[in-house]
Amino acid sequence: MAASGPSLTDPGLMLVLDRQRRLSAGDYHRMIGAGILDEDDHVELIEGVIVEMTPQGPKHAKLIRRLCDPTFARVPPDHVLQCQLPLTIGRDSEPEPDVSVVRRADAASDTSHPATAALVFEVAGESLPKDRLTKMALYAGAGIPEYVIVNTEQDCVEVHRDPDPASRRYRTLVTLAGDQAFESVAVPGFGFRVAALFA
Numbered sequence: 001m002a003a004s005g006p007s008l009t010d011p012g013l014m015l016v017l018d019r020q021r022r023l024s025a026g027d028y029h030r031m032i033g034a035g036i037l038d039e040d041d042h043v044e045l046i047e048g049v050i051v052e053m054t055p056q057g058p059k060h061a062k063l064i065r066r067l068c069d070p071t072f073a074r075v076p077p078d079h080v081l082q083c084q085l086p087l088t089i090g091r092d093s094e095p096e097p098d099v100s101v102v103r104r105a106d107a108a109s110d111t112s113h114p115a116t117a118a119l120v121f122e123v124a125g126e127s128l129p130k131d132r133l134t135k136m137a138l139y140a141g142a143g144i145p146e147y148v149i150v151n152t153e154q155d156c157v158e159v160h161r162d163p164d165p166a167s168r169r170y171r172t173l174v175t176l177a178g179d180q181a182f183e184s185v186a187v188p189g190f191g192f193r194v195a196a197l198f199a
Contacts, residue, residue: 022048048092141168
């Protein structure tokens with residue numbers, strides 16, 4: 001019988017994990033600049049750790065295209081819609097949300113990514129646990145006012161609002177489905193019927 005490898009409860013392994021060096025956003029950018037990472041590497045930096053992004057199925061991709069379609073939901077002139085582009089959050093995170101709405105002024109730099117967003121969408125199927133836990137804590141901790149999980153398992157949207165950065169949680173959650181309408185409180189005029197998103 002083959003010997004089993006170390007388990008996650010092995011004290012030696014936990015010691016190694018505790019001592020693992022976490023990357024800063026600057027380290028991450030230097031890796032990109034050096035060619036260690038490139039655009040074909042589907043990864044993002046989350047709290048100092050490079051995390052592989054979940055591959056997209058056709059439904060996932062269709063929902064992103066729909067949210068990014070200016071004829072589906074409009075953003076005001078002083079905001080811009082970003083599709084799978086980075087946000088540099090703090091010193092050690094650079095997620096690439098499926099869709100984000102940022103102030104136009106925050107997206108104008110040639111030398112840095114926006115550091116925040118008014119509204120973030122993550123389209124979630126297999127990634128639902130990560131988006132409900134890790135991503136939610138990250139966005140709430142950054143004070144992003146509105147975070148929406150597009151739940152492809154149940155064809156609904158989970159709308160998180162009123163962030164508490166200290167606890168890294170949102171104070172309110174509303175789940176919308178069917179003919180119910182999502183109306184952003186953070187981006188004036190941005191809204192849609194949930195049924196139309198999943199149609």
